[in-house]
Amino acid sequence: MPRVGVREVLVEAAVTEFHRHGYAACSVDTITKAAGVPKGSFYNHFASKEHLGAEVVARYAAGSAWWQEVDPGLSPLQQLRARFRAVVDVLAESRFTRGCLLGNMGTEVADRSDVIREQVGTSLCQWSEDIVAILRAARAAGEISAGPDVERLGPFLLDAFQGAIMHSKVVKDVEPLEDFLSVVFDTVLR
């Protein structure tokens, strides 16, 4: 049995490499070198670069700042804002390089790998389901009106956030993300 350690090291190195350079630019060789493991060990752990790619997407999504603990005293809407803000803060730390690996992989690889495309879809879906759950709690708490269909609004907000992340990467500035927060919380959810 291969050691669990090597697999972990490969996934962690690949999260960084794919995020920094893109999927196509990283070969199995690049990744094993970055991980400091022999190239030959790769296929003991992954059937292909594609399968590693899918695992990287799942790992990155699960480790997002979105899921960090927030102050339990916050109202649902304040919680929603705090979660978006936590992700914005991480993007600001890297000065709006790299973007979100989900959006990057979705854009770059969706037409080339069904394995990765499906994992991006699953991870986006889990994220937007969390937004929907918070919106439902906000409605129950009387923070948003009964009007909007939260089942559509959740995925819409996530897509809008992904678009703003791409835009902030283009202008190398927080402005599109601040606009996102302001339009969402001052207009859309009023």
Added chain:
Amino acid sequence: MPRVGVREVLVEAAVTEFHRHGYAACSVDTITKAAGVPKGSFYNHFASKEHLGAEVVARYAAGSAWWQEVDPGLSPLQQLRARFRAVVDVLAESRFTRGCLLGNMGTEVADRSDVIREQVGTSLCQWSEDIVAILRAARAAGEISAGPDVERLGPFLLDAFQGAIMHSKVVKDVEPLEDFLSVVFDTVLR
């Protein structure tokens, strides 16, 4: 003087190639072959692949279905919807492969080429300024309330559209784009 014809043929071939395969995957060789011109002629027309890339972005943006003529009898808000719908129809024709070249280039190249990054920023800005102009007309016509700040709302809507395009590419389905239209016109602009 190089013939104008060759330059045109190069730009047109590169729009298709970059859109289909991504920027990094296309070499100058790929593009001159697709254009059917000698590789040596490339540098008579462009200082680098990067400069071609920036021109491709500008050309693609200017040729978007967004700018097609719409029924002048439509109200500003109906016009806005018709313009988004025209772009969705083009994306549906290619069965949600490829996505929007602005979003693709923004995501793929923003950290690698300032020349291309700045052209993507300019093209997104021209597009969102058009949205802002239509929103202003809609407000003047009493179709939307005086509440929302249209200067922020325009770029927000474009980013949301870009995110929905990415998402539709991931799920290979129109649903994220239909959700975009429904949330924007039934909730955000109500």
